[in-house]
Amino acid sequence: MKAIELTAPTLTAFRQIELPDPKAGRGEVLIRLRAAALNFLDVAIATGNFPGMRFPMIPVADGAGEVAALGEGVSQFAIGDRVIPHFMPNWQGGIITPHNVAAMRGATLPGSLAEYVAVPASSLVALPDHLDFVQGATLPIAATTAWNAVRSAQIRPGSVVVLLGTGGVSIFALQFAKAAGATVIIASSSDEKLERARHLGADHLINYRATPAWDEEVLKLTDGRGADLVVETVGEATMMRAINAAATGGTIFTVGFVSGTSSSIELLPIIVKALRIIGNNTGSVADLAEATRAIAAHRIEPVIDRVFDIEDTPTAYAELSTGGRHFGKLAIAH
C-alpha cells in the first residue's frame, strides 16, 4: 500500500513510501482509509512536542474509510461499511486510565495517512449517512471533545456557553451547544470568522483583539451572571479570564493550550463561585459514538476550511502549525 511516513519530528520529514498491506487479525477490521483530519496533536508530534514518539511512523490520528476485510470473529460489520476508527482504540468507555490512552493512532499506532489500516472492530463507529469520508474524519478528536464539554455542564435551553476561537473544537462545540438550545458567545481574532460563526448560530460575537477584556463583555451580555460553560481551548492567555467569565457553579472545560500550558490564576473566584474546572483528554469510543449520534440526529455538518490532497500533507501541517488562519477543520483526502 501507499503511505506517508514521518521520518523525524520535523515538519519537513514527510516521505511517500510503499509498505505491505496490513492484515486484519482476530477481532480486527481492515479499513481502506479515504480521508484524514488534522489536530493540534498531529502538529505536536511532528514538531517534537509530544513525548515518547518513535520514528519513522505513519502520522495523523483521525480518519475515516470503508471496511475492506473482516478478521476472524467479526460479525458486526460488513465489507463496504463506512466507518470512523477511534484514535484511542483501547478506550471503549468509562473513565480514562493509563491503559486506555497508551495506544493512539497516529502516535503509538499507525495513523490515517495510509491506504489501509487494521484496527479492533470495537474501536469503530459507523459514519452517519449524511456525511462523506472527509467530514467523518473530523469527528474523533474535535467532535468527541466538544461533545464531552457540552455534556459535562449539562447544557440545555437557556444555558450560556462561551467559546474561544474558531478552531475545530470550538466550532463543534458551537454546533452541539446550539443543538442543545444554549445561548453561545464566541470570541475570535477575526470579524470575518465571527460572521461565519453567526451563520452557524452564534448569538453574541466578540473580537478578542478589539476587546481583550472579553470576560467583562461576557458578564455584560449576561447581565452579570456569566457563562455556565467556558470551553477553554486556549490555555495560558485566557484561563484567568475564563474564570472571571464563568457563572456561579459554572464549568470551565480545560482542553487546550494553543497559547501555552502554564497559567497564574486567582483561587478566590474558583472557591467563591464554586467553579468546576474539568480537565479532559478527548474521550472514549462510547463518547465518539454518542457525539456521532447527535450529529446524525441534528444533521450537523462538520465545518471544514480546506481539504488537501495527500501529496500536499506538508502544506496542510504548515497551515495548521501557523495557526489562526483556518475556521473549523483542516482535512486530507486520499
Ligand SMILES: NC(=O)c1ccc[n+]([C@@H]2O[C@H](COP(=O)([O-])OP(=O)(O)OC[C@H]3O[C@@H](n4cnc5c(N)ncnc54)[C@H](OP(=O)(O)O)[C@@H]3O)[C@@H](O)[C@H]2O)c1
Ligand atoms: N484535551 C483534549 O481533550 C483536546 C482535544 C482536542 C483539542 N485539544 C486542544 O485544544 C486546543 C484547540 O484545538 P483545536 O483543534 O480547536 O485547534 P485549532 O483548530 O488550531 O484552533 C485554535 C484557535 O484558537 C484561537 N485562539 C488562539 N489564541 C486565542 C486567544 N488568545 N483567545 C481566543 N482564541 C484564541 C484561534 O481562533 P481565531 O482564529 O478565531 O482567533 C485559533 O484558530 C489545542 O490546544 C488542542 O491541542 C484538546
